[in-house]
Each structure stands twice: as structure tokens, then as C-alpha cells.
Amino acid sequence: MKFLRRFAMLAVAATVSVSASASYPDKPIRMIVPFPAGSGTDTMVRIISEPLSEALHQTIIVDNKPGADGSLAAASVARAAPDGYTLLMATNSPLSAVPAMRKNPPYNAIADFTPITDVGRYRYFVLVHPSLPVNSIKELVAYAKAHPQELNFASGNTFGQVSTFQFMRSNGFEMMHVPYKGEPPALMDFVAGRVQFMFATQSTSLPFVTTGQLRALATTSGERLPQLPDVPTLKDVGLPDMPTLPWAALFGPAGVPKDIVMRLNHEMNNILARPDIKARLAEQAFEPSGSTPEQLADMIKNQIQLWKTTLAELGIQPQ
Secondary structure, eight states, rough: OOOHHHHHHHHHHHHHHHHHHHHHOOOEEEESSSTTTTSSEEEEEHHHHHHHHHHHSSSSEEEEOOOGHHHHHHHHHHHHHSSSSSEEEEEHHHIIIHHHSSOOSSSOOTTEEEEEEEEEEOOOEEEEESSSSSOHHHHHHHHHHSSOOOEEEEEESHHHHHHHHHHHHHHTTEEEEEEEHHHHHHHHHHTTTOOOOOEEEHHHHHHHTTSSSSEEESSSSSSSSSTTTTSSSSSTTOHHHOOOEEEEEEEEEOOOHHHHHHHHHHHHHHHHHOHHHHHHHHHHTTTEEOOOHHHHEEEEEHHHHHHHHHHTTTTOOOO
């Protein structure tokens, strides 16, 4: 009798689950962004959320939850119901860097999330404040070596922080680190001259570069930007590409039904392939990609290991 009752309960639960999936989405979807409004990730999400809302015939609510390298946002999604109504626009910060940088992260980046699709890659500038008498990477390195411990660098995310450590290590100089909760507040202090150096996403920093408030010494893009053809690539100045990727990807909590995952994957990949969306994202220096859920899962595993290797090489121990 107990077996029959348990079987009946499971059958009802399965029917409810199938019914819920079939009607998905029948209420607004929250997309959690681990950075503040005005950040590169926030801007990218707002570009794609409009066509995604149209494709799903449902409202997409963008919910910014900055702080703790994106782990606050990621942890909130990991705890959410796996029904497809709470999504995480993750980046390398919460799902690659945090697992490598913390002994006890508040979630398991592999087990606690459902991969949906790889969204794309950010482009970064290597920037200095124009008060510094330098106009190239070579001049910056020489100036920093001649003025030890006089320069500060800002970071608004872990990619910017670790990239700067890699840059200093490979060129034999040091600067003082000033961390911020996101790029917008970091850029405000940067423009004001309170810090002198920063790796920053091009989408958030480009307006300050074009107005002369900040000076770009190089771009992490594979090619020079059409609007700034005089800014060299890392390869142009003899520097290697950054080993860790500044990526963005869409996830849900662990256990999202497969049909919902594939619906979201299908709609997102279609949106990322649209010429008009590509053009809008290109204006924000973001390169869309798209993938299968399985490809994204493999990428995350590889990136976590790469972050661990990179941090070990830099002598940064998990805290």
C-alpha cells in the first residue's frame, strides 16, 4: 500500500512538472546580474532581454545584485527554485574565479547550476589616467619601475584584478591595489585621478577614452577598434593574450527541466546570431557566441582549472 501511494504521488508530481514546463513561461522571469547598473554586464543584459522577452512572450526583470565578486548573486540563484523563472547572467567572476580564489565558496559552481548557453566575451582596455606622462605600455613600465609603490590600480571585477597582477609580474613592477564593487564606482575614482591604472571593459570605459578623461594604452581584442585605430592590441605591443577568459553565460539553478533549458538555449542562440543584436553588442565591445548546454559545462570546468593554475603561478592562495 505504501508503495502504491508513493508511486501515485510521484506520478502526480511528474504530471505537474510536465504541465508546468509545457506552459513555460506563464509569469515574469528574473535575470540576476552580479554587477551594478551601468556595468558592462548590465548593459549587455538589457540589450538581449528585450528580444528574449518578445520571443518568450513574457517580461524579463533585470535584477542587479552586486558584491563579493558576484558570489552574492550566484548564491541567490543557487538557492532558487529550479523552475526557469530565476536565471543568472554569470561571468568568470562568480563561476570561475570565486571557486578558485576561496577555500569555501558559498556554492559549487558545477553542481549547483544548470548551464544554458555561452553568451559571449568582453573586450578590455589597458588604461592609465592622463596625468601620467606615459603614452605606451613600454613607457608605463619604465615609469612604474622608476616610481616604485607610487601608483595605484583599480579593479571592478576579478578579471581586471588578476589581469593586472599578471601584467605587473610579467613586467617586473608593482602597484597598490584598490578594489571596488563593480566598474562604475572604480571608473569614477579613476577619472578623478585617485587611481592611475586599470583593466576595464571597453563598454563602460570607452566614453571616458573618447573624451580624453582616460588614456587607452592597449586593447585585449584580437583586432584594433574601428573607432580607436591608434590603440594597439596586446599582440601589437609584444604582450601575450590573457590566459583567463572574460566571459558571460546564462545559467539556472541546478535541476531546471530539460525542455525549459532547451527552450531558453534555442531562443538565446537565435538572439545572439541576429545581425541587429550583434551590431548593438559590438557597440558595447561585446562579442556574442552561443553554445549548447554541454559545451558551456565543459568551458566552465576548463576555466575553473585555468583560474586555479593562474592564481597558483601568481602566488595567490585561496582565502
